[in-house]
């Protein structure tokens with residue numbers, strides 16, 4: 001495995017590997033870019049099929065964090081870490097302490113946060129070994145579940161996308177959610193409250209049942225959700241929902257959801273453009289959590305301030321949509337372009 005020649009390497013500033021035999025920790029920390037501030041990104045624990053799959057994941061995700069924070073207008077760089085292992089079977093206090101030590105060895109170049117496979121309690125254990133855990137305010141306080149604020153940002157993203165595409169609000173708009181877990185549930189509630197008709201599918205029967213019973217969401221079969229006859233598709237499960245197999249059958253005219261890496265490959269963004277589908281770039285839409293974490297790292301606990309910042313996601317999308325209309329480029333390409341401009345210092349901030 002040659003790291004420098006890796007297709008996702010993209011000039012990472014630092015990639016660190018840890019193999020701690022005593023605890024069983026096998027982990028990678030990737031710092032993509034720290035131009036705007038220390039690299040902050042979640043710590044994912046997953047039973048990767050191979051070490052190279054873990055490396056690809058951490059490189060792709062850390063680059064995504066650079067772009068996400070740049071377009072969110074926060075002074076953070078992009079980084080990510082992965083622990084190779086099954087969070088249900090392999091996680092132990094000793095392993096988490098070793099991960100905390102690994103993070104600490106980088107002296108704040110990388111700040112961690114919870115992600116898929118890790119939670120608030122895990123962050124607290126890592127925090128025994130390092131202050132570089134997001135949400136640490138007084139040395140022992142850690143941020144809570146970021147899903148509600150992420151969902152609020154996605155909601156504002158859906159509102160802005162629907163306004164741009166259909167020149168309407170959400171009343172009577174039909175929206176399909178692939179995945180109705182933590183973010184999906186909070187998002188669905190806000191969509192229903194705004195008068196939208198919400199459909200959803202989830203591989204977890206308990207999650208779909210909760211949404212049907214508590215929110216009046218309409219259940220669709222898993223295999224029909226991406227091709228549902230709706231106005232908006234909101235991928236809120238895993239990455240790669242928009243791929244060579246699914247793209248032809250998508251009927252929605254807007255895609256705006258919480259999942260990271262929704263486009264299986266970059267050219268899917270161009271294909272969506274050609275099909276007349278307005279794509280709200282994932283890392284713009286799902287930045288609510290990182291914005292909240294940023295305020296925590298600054299010791300600011302002012303809900304109104306955080307909400308107001310998250311609401312700017314809608315303005316950022318408008319800027320992207322307008323430039324995409326003017327240039328004929330895919331919205332995903334424009335978002336990357338704008339992020340690069342911010343990193344180069346050509347644009348001060350996206351949506352002040």
Ligand code: NAD
Nearest residue numbers: 146147150179181182183202203204237258259260286289
């Ligand atoms: P979650 O695990 O709580 O929810 C995901 C849901 O998707 C689960 O209910 C799961 O059963 C379901 N699911 C998985 N595969 C599916 C499939 N093939 N079809 C239908 N449903 C499927 O996770 P979450 O915190 O709600 O995050 C959702 C997405 O948003 C993830 O991609 C995550 O990386 C991204 N995201 C989350 C946050 C956050 O604050 N939680 C922030 C940014 C991005």
